[in-house]
Amino acid sequence: MRLLIIIACCLASLNTIAQKINPDDFYGTWRLDKYSDAEQYYHPPKKETGDYITLNEDMTFITVSEGEKTKGTWIYNTNGQYVEFREEKGKREKIFIHFLSEISMVATYDTDEYRTWEVHFVNKK
Amino acid sequence: MKWSVALVCCLISYSAFGQELISLRAVPFTTFTAKNIYVETVLDERKIKNLGEHKNLNDETVALSLISGAEESIEYFYSLTFPQDSLSKPIIIKLRALNVQESNRRMNDGIARAARVHIEMIFCEKVNGELKEIYSIKHNEDAVFDLYDKQNLYATHEKRIRAALEYCMHAFLINYQEIRSTISNPDFKPYRENQRIDTKLGQWFNLVTLKGMQSRYFQGYGISYTGFVDRKKGLIRPYETSLEVTWARDDIAEENGFNEVNAFVFRPELYFFYKRLFRGVYAAGSVNVPIGFELLEDLEGDNSFNFVIGVGASQGLRIIPWQEKGLVLGADVFQQLETSKVYRFDYGVEIVLGMNF
Numbered sequence: 001m002r003l004l005i006i007i008a009c010c011l012a013s014l015n016t017i018a019q020k021i022n023p024d025d026f027y028g029t030w031r032l033d034k035y036s037d038a039e040q041y042y043h044p045p046k047k048e049t050g051d052y053i054t055l056n057e058d059m060t061f062i063t064v065s066e067g068e069k070t071k072g073t074w075i076y077n078t079n080g081q082y083v084e085f086r087e088e089k090g091k092r093e094k095i096f097i098h099f100l101s102e103i104s105m106v107a108t109y110d111t112d113e114y115r116t117w118e119v120h121f122v123n124k125k
Numbered sequence: 126m127k128w129s130v131a132l133v134c135c136l137i138s139y140s141a142f143g144q145e146l147i148s149l150r151a152v153p154f155t156t157f158t159a160k161n162i163y164v165e166t167v168l169d170e171r172k173i174k175n176l177g178e179h180k181n182l183n184d185e186t187v188a189l190s191l192i193s194g195a196e197e198s199i200e201y202f203y204s205l206t207f208p209q210d211s212l213s214k215p216i217i218i219k220l221r222a223l224n225v226q227e228s229n230r231r232m233n234d235g236i237a238r239a240a241r242v243h244i245e246m247i248f249c250e251k252v253n254g255e256l257k258e259i260y261s262i263k264h265n266e267d268a269v270f271d272l273y274d275k276q277n278l279y280a281t282h283e284k285r286i287r288a289a290l291e292y293c294m295h296a297f298l299i300n301y302q303e304i305r306s307t308i309s310n311p312d313f314k315p316y317r318e319n320q321r322i323d324t325k326l327g328q329w330f331n332l333v334t335l336k337g338m339q340s341r342y343f344q345g346y347g348i349s350y351t352g353f354v355d356r357k358k359g360l361i362r363p364y365e366t367s368l369e370v371t372w373a374r375d376d377i378a379e380e381n382g383f384n385e386v387n388a389f390v391f392r393p394e395l396y397f398f399y400k401r402l403f404r405g406v407y408a409a410g411s412v413n414v415p416i417g418f419e420l421l422e423d424l425e426g427d428n429s430f431n432f433v434i435g436v437g438a439s440q441g442l443r444i445i446p447w448q449e450k451g452l453v454l455g456a457d458v459f460q461q462l463e464t465s466k467v468y469r470f471d472y473g474v475e476i477v478l479g480m481n482f
Contacts, residue, residue, distance in 0.1 A: 023155045059157050059299075075295050078154035080266065080288025112232050112359075115269060 021100045023076050026083070029054045030105055030121035037117060053121065061085060082110070095119070143187040147176070147283050149198050153205040154291045158298045164203040165215035167196040176225045176286075182279055189225055189282065196220075202290055216297075217256055221245035222263070223289075225282045226326040230354050232269065240278050241326040242266040242285040248297045260297045263324070264289055329354050330445065332453050332481045338371060340459075340473025343388070345371025347475070353399060355448075361399040361407070367392045369417075373467050381467045383421050388433060388465070390417035395436075399443065407443045409457065412436070421466055435463030445481055453479040 032051040035042040044051070047066050054062045061074040063085065072087040076097075085093045094110040098118065105121040108114070176189040191198040199220065207213065222245035230239050248260040266289040270278045332351040338344060346369070353363030373386035397411040419431040441457030455477030462470050 023157075073299070075157065075299075076155060077288050077291050077295070079152050079284065079291045082288075084292075110267075110269075112237075112269070115232070 021076075021078070021081065021097060023078075025100050025102050026055045026076060026105075027057050028123045030123050033120045033122045035117045035119055041120075055083075083107075143185055144175070145181060145187045145189050146192040147189055147286065148192040149202050149283060149287055151202075151205055152287060154294075156206065156295070156298060160207055161213050162216050162298070162301070163207045163209040163213040164200055165209075165217055167199045167218045167220055169195045169220045171195070171220060171222060173224075176223065176282075179225065179227060179279075182276060191286075195223060199290060202287065203294065206294075214250065217249040217251065219247040219249060219258075221247060222324070223286070225286070227278065228326045228329070228354075229272070230269075238270045238272050238274065238278055239326055240268050240270065240282065240285065242282070242289045243324055243326075244289045244293060245324075246293045246297075248301075260300050262293050262296050264292050264296070265324075265326075266292065267326070330481050332443075332445075332479055334453055334455070334477045334479025336367075336369075336455075336457075336475045336477045338369065338459075338473060338475040340471045342377045342465075342468045342471050343371040343373055343473070345369055345388075347392075349477075349479075355401070357401055361401065363397055363399055365394055365397055365411075369415075377467055379424075383423050383467070384426070385422040386419055386465075386467055388417060388419045390415045390433065392416075392437065405444060405446050405448070407445070409439070409441050409443050409455070411439045413438070415461055415463055419466060431464070431466050433464050435461055435465075437461035437463075439475075441475075441477075443477070447481070450482050451480070453477070453481050455479075 030053045032044050032048055035044060050067070051065050052063070055074055059073050059075060061072060063070045070087050072085055074083055074085050076083050082094050082096045087093070095107040096110060097105065097107050099106040103123050105123070107119050107121070108117065109119065174190070174195065176191070178186055178188050181187050193201075199218070222243055224243050226241040226243060228239050230237060243263075243265050245263045246261070247258050249256040249258050251257070266285040268278075268281065268285060330351070330353050332349070334349050334351065336347045336349065338347060347367050349365055349367035351363050351365040353361050355361065369388075369390045369392065371388045371390065373381070373383070378384065378386050392413045392415050395412045395414060397413070399407040399409050401407055413436075414434065415437050416434045419433055421429045421431060423429070437459060438461070439457045439459040441455055443453060443455040445451070445453050457475045457477065458472070459475060460470070460472045465471075
């Protein structure tokens with residue numbers, strides 16, 4: 001619970017100093033780099049090494065999560081500061097974007113299991 | 126005295142009709158499609174024109190509303206991204222729902238506070254002077270906060286309204302025939318083809334159920350209250366409390382040297398879950414601690430008292446065909462270990478019948 005409060009505070013403070021996100025920076029292949037919480041960074045578990053998200057300019061995406069490949073349509077919501085993935089099967093997933101540059105993206109998944117973690121991706125152009 | 130009563134009534138009605146106005150920040154958004162439309166008019170078709178009543182940060186109940194009404198606010202918000210020009214196609218939007226909600230819900234091992242903006246819009250164009258509905262969408266814009274982070278939750282209702290408006294527009298543009306050709310294979314389907322969405326945040330079920338129990342040693346009845354927030358995926362963690370009245374079967378009582386054995390048992394849960402199998406059908410499982418007492422009458426007619434405590438488990442099904450209100454049916458098998466005078470380990474079945482409201 002204490003951790004949740006700290007993270008909520010961090011997220012709130014991130015929100016107040018929100019950087020302006022340039023949607024062009026989204027395009028490309030984002031490899032899972034690490035996780036973090038309020039205290040430290042963590043390497044992804046072995047089964048997640050090699051996970052990535054490819055965001056294409058035609059709004060299609062490909063993700064590989066624990067080796068499993070998914071395709072669909074993605075969209076960035078400027079006002080909500082999140083990316084929504086709509087899979088071909090109809091399943092939706094949402095990640096809140098805290099930071100985005102050409103080479104780095106920090107996000108939080110909108111699912112309880114991962115809500116307290118920040119996920120760091122890198123884009124090696 | 127009369128005057129003071131009247132004054133108090135006035136104050137109460139004043140606070141009951143207190144209003145807080147929300148002004149949408151002017152944030153244009155990025156579209157990934159062509160932008161050759163503009164929103165000509167928004168028609169607010171909601172029965173209730175505000176966004177709902179909420180407790181503000183001073184704990185006063187206020188009705189939240191958009192500052193210049195929903196129609197004007199939304200038209201202005203969209204005009205920032207889609208300025209009107211002679212080549213753009215006018216779009217008319219019917220606003221069927223727009224409200225703000227808050228609710229508690231379980232999150233992992235604790236309880237979190239959830240906020241939602243629920244919106245329903247129908248996008249129309251004018252054909253020969255008549256409105257033609259071309260796309261409809263229902264959407265929830267949800268966010269989860271720490272249970273005590275009321276300030277951040279309250280301050281961000283405005284942001285979620287903007288995000289919801291933006292979401293609906295993206296979904297419309299992707300599906301709009303005149304510009305959809307720019308996107309390959311969109312997966313944002315109109316809601317009619319899509320799954321149902323819950324219009325209320327954390328649909329909370331209240332169940333009051335009666336159960337008939339039959340076990341190896343006992344039979345009896347119970348009454349339970351169960352409260353839970355429905356969810357399609359994952360385990361639902363309900364709250365349940367129940368009271369049972371049971372009695373040992375005649376032959377079992379006699380074998381143990383009693384005329385009658387009656388037991389009164391509460392059953393607080395250690396771990397309890399529902400899992401939604403289909404709409405209205407749930408698997409249920411629990412680990413619980415039966416705690417109560419037995420009243421025993423021996424063969425000589427003397428009464429005695431026995432404190433019982435133990436550990437129990439159950440597995441079963443609940444069927445809730447009507448979501449709003451209606452009948453609840455269920456069945457369980459159960460096992461328990463107890464400090465009873467007539468058994469240590471018992472197992473049996475129970476049939477559940479009740480109401481949800």
